[in-house]
Amino acid sequence: MRKLKLIAGMVFRKNFRSFSWWSLVLTPLLAVAIIGGIKWYMNQTHETATVVVVAPQSIGASLHAASNDDVTYKVVPTSKRGQKELKAKDADALLVIPNSGAASAKLYTRDDGNNVSKTAITTTLSGLNTISTAQKLGLSSAQLAQLTKPTRLSSKSVSFKANKMVIASGKSDTLKTILSLAVGALMYVFLLSYGGIISQEIATEKGSRIEESILTAIRASTQFYGKLLGVAALLAVQLGFYAVFAALAWMLRDHVPAISQLINGINWGAIGWPFVLSMLAFFAIGIISYTILAALCGSLVSNQEQAGMALQPVLYLGMIGYFAAINVSSGSGPILKVFSYIPFISPLVMPARFGVDQVGISAVLIAVIINVIFLAGFTWFSARAYRANVLVYSDSGLMNAFKKSLTLSKHTK
Template sequence: MKKMDVIFRQVFFKNLKSKTWLWIVLGPLVLAAVFGGVFWLMNQTNQTTRIGVVTSSPALTQTFKANSNDDQKYISYKTPSAAKSALATEKLDGVLTITNHPILEASLMKRTDGESIDRNQLQSILAQAHTKEVATQLNLTPAQLQQLFATPKFTTNNVTVDNGKLVTRSAKSQASGSAAGFIVGLLIYTFVISYASMMAQEIGTEKGSRIEESILTAITPQAQFFGKLLGILALMATQIAIYAVVGLASMAIMRQLPSNPLSSLIGQMNLSSITPNMLIFSLAFFFVGTLTYTVLAALTGSLVANQEQIGQATTPIVMLGMVGYFGALIVSSGTSPILNIASYVPFLSTMMMPVRLGAGQVSALAAWSAFGINLIFLIIFTWLTVKLYQTNVLSYSDGGILKAFKRSLQLQRTARKNNPIKS
């Protein structure tokens, strides 16, 4: 244990002081700060679009004024010259001139440097006004007009099958749950690429520089393997703790702001879909998923013969991570038999299953079954990796990663034949 602790401390403190780990931690925070600042700035600089309406019809004027809101406001002008004068002095962003003889026609003049104008809203209001005008000409009463354009009521209920029972889920709840699951998958992918590559780099550098022989004279390969694994996991836990502190501090600061963009964003989400079970499941999959990929990185890192092959060692990790990430992206908008099966497959399941659970595509029992499959696979895969690691770490092959892996399997079979299990 003492020797494993030495490896653990060496890996942890060496990387803790490195610029690479510092960028892994600060990179996402910088990006989040930039996007948050842009979002806040857009909210602060977003002004109401002001449109001057020129028409001789009092009914049209009232219709446009009734449709004014915080995004787009309509101001009545008696003459086109008065409206254009206001546009020239930048009091307006556009001028809408409407004539209704012999038919309703409208023309829009807008400033190129003004606020954006919602043309769809303009067309909608004009369509309403035209309908009322035609109804008046046909002597239709308001009740007849409402009956004529009444839309049949159509409702949609989203349900999830849970233990043979139908559980209703709102569309907003389903979207929020799917988004939460996808964020978990994205976090797993980000951590996998960062820390699995770091693990492969750690082992590959020592082996490629030929100092591995000196290290293993004082420590067993198993102790070195688990020492490095614990060091990487400790770095990961440190990063999560930093993000938790920064996140809580940011939320506390934003609550003090007079205009809090976070409140409006959260108000658009239905957080009822993010249940304690969902949080526990996501954390469990996050732990097992990143650990599985890190063990894979230790295996591929032990296969390198020189430092130039470290890139080859990280390729399988990146490829598997990309497949899982894109699988999570696709499954968030719908599912299929292939995606259903893939969501139970280790390496892919860790990113896809949280999304499916959040979207209500699977029950809690199915999700925890997938977790059980991943946990059993992790135990078996770690045991097998430790066996191969003992062989690979002092074995060198210039034929590439794949040939080194085949040679490692051959050496394992030879070792079992030379040391048969005694009954």
């Protein structure tokens, strides 16, 4: 146990002091800060557009009453007066409505003025025209209210289980899909980073030929698990940093406008704890699985220059899983269903499918159990293979080195 902690501590301290690990930690925080800052700046610099209106008195009054945070309607008596205000840059657009009503109108926008939404103005004028037409036809207030009453459209997500349509919860699938893809992208960055750390550690030791000296004092399996434990500690510290910053952001949400706008812009009630917990479980399983794979591949190369070769299986499997997760929103085909339960790919695909209600919580639990069982067996196999080939130096490629490793591991006690 003491030697295990010694190896883990050496791996942890070496990488904790490195610039590359701190850049990995700070980059996501910097990205969130930039997004929040941009959103805050856009809200701070947003200016309400001013539209001067030349129209019959009733229409002008209705438009003035329809002013909001995006546009303010200001009634002027003549087009000449409106053009004067445009020239003086006191208005951003001139809206001219003839005496015949709001069925037709002309909008003149200033090139260097604030943005004026033509769609919003058209919608407002259409509503006024409908009211004016109804009044001309002699419709009562009740009939007019019925005519202008908006259509109520309810939307529900459905899934099919045992050839029966089942109504899913009314939570936002879009938000959960975006979140699952964001976590998948973060997982992809993490697996490449931590896979690179452990493969680089092993390849460097093999290339410097110090493994022979290390293994005279420490068993290969102890060294293998120590390196994994050190990398796991680094990951735990990184996630701990994020938890601390998240807690600080939550406490400061009422004092910092940028944080408040970022937090309030997310519909937290549309996510749900089952989805959050499943993502966390698959995130941990995925990072650990890919790190062990990187350690196994790192033991197959002969020197530090080949460390990039050791990351190729991690890179390809991660790409397959992430691109499959991106296509989940387009439908659930047989390939995606199979991918949902295949180790290495499942941690990226299953959360996305769960987010859009293609699968239920029972399927998620089955996938977690499959991944955990595989992870236990794969860890045992990787430790045995590491012990067999950590002192083997071959330049014949990963596949040939892996075949040789399998042969050696059968004769290794």
